[in-house]
Amino acid sequence: MREEKDLIGTKEIDEDAYYGINTARAQENFNLTNRNVNEHLIEAIVEIKKAAAAVNYEVDRLEEDKKEAIIQACDEILAGALGDEFQLDALQGGAGTSTNMMVNEVVANRAIEILGGSKGDYEVVHPNQDVNLGQSTNDVYPTALKLASLRLLIPLTEEVAELQEAFQDKEREFANILKLGRTQLQDAVPITLGQEFSAYAEAISRDRWRLYKVSERLKKVNLGGTAVGTGLNAEPKFIFKVVQELRRNTNVSLAHAENMIDNTQNLDVFVEVSGLLKSLGVNLNKIANDLRLLSSGPKGGIGEIKLPQVQPGSSIMPGKINPVIPEAVNQLSFLVTSNDQAITLAAQSGQLELNAMLPLLADKFLESLETLTNGVEMFREKCIVGIEANEERCQELLDDSLGLLTALNPYLGYKLTTEIAKEVLNTDKTVKEAVLDRDIFNEQELEKILSPQEMTQPGIAGEK
Structure with missing residues (x-):
């Protein structure tokens, strides 16, 4: 064991651990979800530490050997090393300070080893003075969240585009299949099955466009603003160069916020984007409900379409097949909608110069992005592309209405x-x-x- 000290007192830390006393205290304090901080958020914070080290050296605030060691430590973590060291509950008090300090400590202790020292010898590389130099949790955490979000938006947008194309394929395939339209679940007037699927394609195309445009909202970051957005304790050159370095390293087109105080205080941009994620979830839910109705039966329901059979549906009823993929999409929509409410509550609960509820917002926002990406892919691959029309049933119900x-x-x-x-x-x-x-x-x-x-x-x- 090694002993570390902070303003509260001393604490023994496992000598093999790369985290330090700040992380250990947070691990004791926060045990709410049994779910760790999102790995994409951790990765983005490490990217910031790497960029900050390079720029701090460039503006003569950090020695070259420390700079090289910090960058090497960051590169190793980004390549997959030390992943087990980032064990901290996703929900925590302190606006994300515990998460930022966990990264600072792990990077510092690995950098210390690289320079020949022993973990915990912060005279060699200090988590606050060196790794966190020119930064604060209050600019690092929201910047990292935006960076992680922009990266996750890319695969989501791609999956939504493919889902739109899958619906358009079905629109063409079913273009000449006449069927009964329904309003309020009652017989209405004729429509083609292709026309029904054209509406699904159009709804998803709007979601595709919204997601494509919304990335612009997330590109302005407050990195360099430090504690409240004024840039206290950050070199003026550092403030502008660190965003450029981060953009160069990540190939994500981040931009320096014109008003870093606003960018530190206010999280409404996440509410806006979350609302668009909810819109996608709403459309997916409506389509999933329609598919469950249209495929209901197969003998006692509507039965106008056949969904792919992906697994047996009952432990007691032989031959039963359930629409499990649309049902999973329904639940995904409920999750994204509830996440949107949590994000809204977190964003509106900020006070004065900071929002202490960032960990909740970050966890739910990134969860929505990741889960939607997985869900859209599942919906397309395991359901939409394999849908078949029951043309005889469509004609039968139309003639009898x-x-x-x-x-x-x-x-x-x-x-x-x-x-x-x-x-x-x-x-x-x-x-x-x-x-x-x-x-x-x-x-x-x-x-x-x-x-x-x-x-x-x-x-x-x-x-x-």
């Missing part, structure tokens, strides 16, 4: 058409039989008016 009657409104008026509808419901007659019995149209005229193909296009059926 009152949906065709709406086309008679322009000719007969609402009152008479309603009387015919009641007759069809109360007898064994079809719509065509009930209309022909009244000698209003001959069979050829009626066939033209009640053509489902015409009814799926704009205009008055029978006049085209």
Whole structure:
């Protein structure tokens, strides 16, 4: 064991541990979720430490040997080393100070080893004075969150684009399959299965565009603003150069915030982006619900489409297959919606120059990004691309419905058409039989008016 000291007192730390006393105290204090700080956030903080070391050396604030050791330590961590050292609950008090100090300590202790010292000998490399030089948790943490978010937005946007294309493929495949449309779960008017899928494609295309544009909102960072955004204890050259260095190292187009005080205090940008993630979740949920309804049965429900069979559905009912992929997408949507509420509450709970609720916001925001990416990929690969149409069932339900009657409104008026509808419901007659019995149209005229193909296009059926 080694002994480390802070303003509260001394504490024994495992001599093999790369973390230090700050992390050890945080581990004792925070045990809320049994889930560690998001690895993408840790990676982004390490990137900041690497950039800061290079720039601090450039502005004559850090010795070359320390700079080289810190950068090597960061590179090793970014390559996958010391991952087990970052064990800290995702939720914590202190606006993320414990997370920032955990990274400072792990980087410092590895840098100490590189320079030939022993872990805990902070005369060689100090977590605060050297690794955290020119920084504060209050500029490091939100900058790291934005960096991690921008990186995670890329695969999410790509998956959404592929989902849109999958729906467009189904739109073309089902373009000529006529079926009954439904409003409020009741029979409505004819539509094609392809038209239904075109609406899904269009909704997802809006989500794709929103995500593409929203990255601009996350690019302005307050790195260099230190404690409250004024840049106290940071060299003026450092403030501008550190963002440039971080951008160069990560290939993420970050920009220096014009008002670092605002960028330190206010988290509304995350609320805005989270709202767009929720919009995607809402669209996914609606589509998943539709697919569950359209595939219901297979004998006692609508059964107009067949979903891919991915696993047996019951421990007691042989042959039962459930729509488990859409059901999982439903739950994903609920998660993202609840995360959005947590993000909103965290963002509005900031006080004066800082928001202490950043750890909750970061955890939920990154969770939404990652889970949506996984969920969209699952939805496309395990459900959408394998959907098949039950064309016979589509035609059967269309022929047996009152949906065709709406086309008679322009000719007969609402009152008479309603009387015919009641007759069809109360007898064994079809719509065509009930209309022909009244000698209003001959069979050829009626066939033209009640053509489902015409009814799926704009205009008055029978006049085209």
